Amino acid sequence: MRKIILGILIFFLFCLVGCTNTPKETEAEKNIKNVISLIDTLPNASDITLDNEDLVYSVMESYNNLPEVDKSKVTNYNKLFEAMNKIDLLNENQNSIREEIEELISELPNLNRINLNHRNMFEDILELLDELTEFNKELVDGLDYFNKAYEE
16 A cells, blocks of 8 residues: 555656746747857957858848847857957958059059059059959959050
């Protein structure tokens, strides 16, 4: 009899322990954890290049899609903020280089007046072009003229 009562008590204890409500993760909590995980995948700001630009913007978009109340729960936001700042800095640098190239191109003479004395200008422009991404090279005003003049 004792064994039966003991068995029933153990059964009820297991039922009580097993029946406790464990809180389920809410959709908001899942979204917050997802954004935190995405930020964790980003390189450190010192290692960010323009090759990471799409990734950084994508992670920022995920962060921005969170409700305001949940954004404060993203514990590693600083890493995202630093990555965005680095991308902005790199883009500003690209813009400066592009403007410098455009200025040099505008100083080139007409095609029929180009001679060996302009060699240093061409070399300077080529060096600067090497610092630009392919995307930014396409944005350089006067690049077609430069290419024609360089062929001369």
